[in-house]
Amino acid sequence: MTVLETQGFLPHIAFDSVVFGFSKGKLKILLMEYHDTGWLALPGGFVGKNEDLDEAAKRGLKERTGLDNIYLEQFYTFGNMARFRPEVMQTILAANGFHLDSDHWMLDRFISVSYFALIDFEKVILTPDELSDSIAWYEIENLPNLILDHNAIVKKALQTLKENLERKLIGGNLLPERFTMNELQQVYEAIFGQKLRRTTFQRKMLGLDILERHEKLYTGKSHKAPYLYSFRKV
Amino acid sequence: MTVLETQGFLPHIAFDSVVFGFSKGKLKILLMEYHDTGWLALPGGFVGKNEDLDEAAKRGLKERTGLDNIYLEQFYTFGNMARFRPEVMQTILAANGFHLDSDHWMLDRFISVSYFALIDFEKVILTPDELSDSIAWYEIENLPNLILDHNAIVKKALQTLKENLERKLIGGNLLPERFTMNELQQVYEAIFGQKLRRTTFQRKMLGLDILERHEKLYTGKSHKAPYLYSFRKV
DNA sequence: TTATTATTGTCTCATTATGAGACAATAGAT
DNA sequence: ATCTATTGTCTCATAATGAGACAATAATAA
Numbered sequence: 456m457t458v459l460e461t462q463g464f465l466p467h468i469a470f471d472s473v474v475f476g477f478s479k480g481k482l483k484i485l486l487m488e489y490h491d492t493g494w495l496a497l498p499g500g501f502v503g504k505n506e507d508l509d510e511a512a513k514r515g516l517k518e519r520t521g522l523d524n525i526y527l528e529q530f531y532t533f534g535n536m537a538r539f540r541p542e543v544m545q546t547i548l549a550a551n552g553f554h555l556d557s558d559h560w561m562l563d564r565f566i567s568v569s570y571f572a573l574i575d576f577e578k579v580i581l582t583p584d585e586l587s588d589s590i591a592w593y594e595i596e597n598l599p600n601l602i603l604d605h606n607a608i609v610k611k612a613l614q615t616l617k618e619n620l621e622r623k624l625i626g627g628n629l630l631p632e633r634f635t636m637n638e639l640q641q642v643y644e645a646i647f648g649q650k651l652r653r654t655t656f657q658r659k660m661l662g663l664d665i666l667e668r669h670e671k672l673y674t675g676k677s678h679k680a681p682y683l684y685s686f687r688k689v
Numbered sequence: 690m691t692v693l694e695t696q697g698f699l700p701h702i703a704f705d706s707v708v709f710g711f712s713k714g715k716l717k718i719l720l721m722e723y724h725d726t727g728w729l730a731l732p733g734g735f736v737g738k739n740e741d742l743d744e745a746a747k748r749g750l751k752e753r754t755g756l757d758n759i760y761l762e763q764f765y766t767f768g769n770m771a772r773f774r775p776e777v778m779q780t781i782l783a784a785n786g787f788h789l790d791s792d793h794w795m796l797d798r799f800i801s802v803s804y805f806a807l808i809d810f811e812k813v814i815l816t817p818d819e820l821s822d823s824i825a826w827y828e829i830e831n832l833p834n835l836i837l838d839h840n841a842i843v844k845k846a847l848q849t850l851k852e853n854l855e856r857k858l859i860g861g862n863l864l865p866e867r868f869t870m871n872e873l874q875q876v877y878e879a880i881f882g883q884k885l886r887r888t889t890f891q892r893k894m895l896g897l898d899i900l901e902r903h904e905k906l907y908t909g910k911s912h913k914a915p916y917l918y919s920f921r922k923v
Numbered sequence: 924t925t926a927t928t929a930t931t932g933t934c935t936c937a938t939t940a941t942g943a944g945a946c947a948a949t950a951g952a953t
Numbered sequence: 954a955t956c957t958a959t960t961g962t963c964t965c966a967t968a969a970t971g972a973g974a975c976a977a978t979a980a981t982a983a
Contacts, residue, residue, distance in 0.1 A: 465701050465798070465800075466700065466701065467699050467700065467701060467702060468701060468702065468768075468800060502768070502800075504798070505770060506770070507768065507769045507770050508766065508767075508768025508769065508800060509768070509769070529765065529766065531763065532742065532763065532766045532802045533742075534702075534736070534741065534742025534743070534802065535741045535742065535743070536739060536740070536741055564699070564738070566699075566702060566736075566742060566802070568766045568768065568800070618856065622852065635931095636931085636932090637930090637931085652970090652971070652972075652973095653930095653931090654932085654933085654934095654971090654972080654973080655970065655971065655972085657931090657932075657933090658933090658970090659969095659970085661932095662969095671979095673979075673980095674979095675979090675980075676929075676930080676979075676980070677927090677928065677929065677930090677978095677979055677980030677981050677982095678928070678929040678930040678931075678978070678979060678980075679929080679930055679931045679932080679977065679978040679979060680930090680931080680978075680979060681930080681931060681932090682931090682932085869960095870960085870961090871959090871960085886941090886942070886943075886944095887959095887960090888942090888943080888944080888961085888962085888963095889941065889942065889943085891960090891961075891962090892941090892962090893940095893941085895961095896940095905950095907950075907951095908950095909950085909951075910950075910951070910958075910959080911949095911950055911951030911952050911953095911956090911957065911958065911959090912949070912950060912951075912957070912958040912959040912960075913948065913949040913950060913958080913959055913960045913961080914949075914950060914951095914959090914960080915959080915960060915961090916960090916961085
């Protein structure tokens with residue numbers, strides 16, 4: 456049964472997720488590419504008639520990334536009329552061989568409840584949905600054009616992430632369990648979009664008393680080996 | 690034409706507003722009391738089929754408070770199954786003489802896109818809606834039980850307000866155009882829920898270079914008269 | 924083995940921000 | 954003229970941050 460045949464979703468309500476990952480010093484997000492059209496969009500979906508809104512977002516992420524227990528935060532609901540462009544969805548569906556009546560629920564107006572997720576880049580197993588050719592990582596600094604208002608959604612997600620980063624100390628969710636101080640600093644720099652002072656950053660992070668120091672990491676480079684750290688549990 | 694006869698709203702989508710005002714040193718919000726039931730709820734409404742989500746929230750506020758140009762911020766969308774309790778709305782409507790079929794759109798599941806507003810307490814002209822006996826101010830520190838998850842909505846609104854207060858300097862929206870430093874401090878204290886140091890607060894506010902100093906305010910009290918301030922435009 | 928290089932962890936010192944209070948100025952009451 | 958409560962501005966101690974110095978060290982080159 457395809458999503459189109461299902462009668463089990465709430466009309467007019469969708470969710471979209473801005474999934475952040477960090478790799479090679481760059482902040483990236485996941486984008487789907489729809490069949491034939493080449494159009495890019497945020498991963499998202501619909502809400503089951505008997506499903507919690509948050510559960511729907513978690514389910515969607517699990518389907519695309521294979522991950523459970525993701526750091527996930529709802530940040531805004533987009534509901535302007537300007538985002539109602541039924542021809543966009545119609546084109547995407549037509550490229551998949553579906554030709555719907557114009558009163559079909561999927562061609563109706565939708566509001567998008569939007570979430571952002573922070574995940575460990577290395578752990579993801581990407582899986583496209585039935586309408587997409589691919590799902591892949593794109594650098595946040597150099598995003599292509601996305602369908603509808605998805606560029607604005609990403610912009611707001613990044614803004615929210617910036618504002619929350621220090622207060623909530625969530626940056627570590629983008630790294631593996633153990634990481635070096637330099638890696639953590641790179642995450643902060645990528646999100647804030649600016650260089651930070653090494654010694655000040657180290658002093659502040661250690662002073663927060665949230666990091667646990669482990670063994671050194673010998674990378675084979677000819678210089679002093681950095682310690683590995685993890686975030687203190689509870 | 691009552692809201693019940695209207696076919697012009699999106700199903701499943703509502704908005705609710707936490708309207709903050711400040712008076713006599715206390716932070717307060719607006720609550721509606723439904724006919725007969727005595728039940729209390731946040732002011733809210735539905736979204737027109739051709740209406741922007743934000744516009745719907747503004748329209749609702751205009752109807753209840755008479756105010757335009759309100760500081761209004763969307764902060765969260767509540768969409769758990771637990772908030773789907775059709776008997777609540779049915780009881781409210783029954784108390785107003787409406788007896789709807791159980792498949793009526795108003796008895797369906799709703800998600801609530803929630804906003805908070807900051808307004809000048811003195812400027813409001815309160816107007817109940819067609820299902821309510823009254824709309825009135827209630828102290829945030831001593832709220833009664835509200836229907837559904839509205840207590841949780843208020844809690845989240847207050848939390849968001851706290852988190853945004855310093856970064857966005859929005860506290861002045863709760864005061865009239867001109868105010869004393871002491872009044873501004875009381876607003877901050879009411880929102881943070883704790884006393885602040887007078888001299889430090891004054892120094893910080895003046896140091897931000899966002900206040901304009903005007904004439905003194907002579908209240909008739911036997912002590913030095915404070916200056917009036919306003920927020921610098923642009 | 925020893926010198927070299929790049930990076931790390933920690934220290935110092937200057938600058939800025941904040942906490943806590945002192946104190947003179949002053950509007951009205953006594 | 955004196956008193957009281959509050960305001961605006963200072964001062965000084967303490968804490969946080971900016972900016973850099975410097976020794977430690979892991980691998981490489983000599």
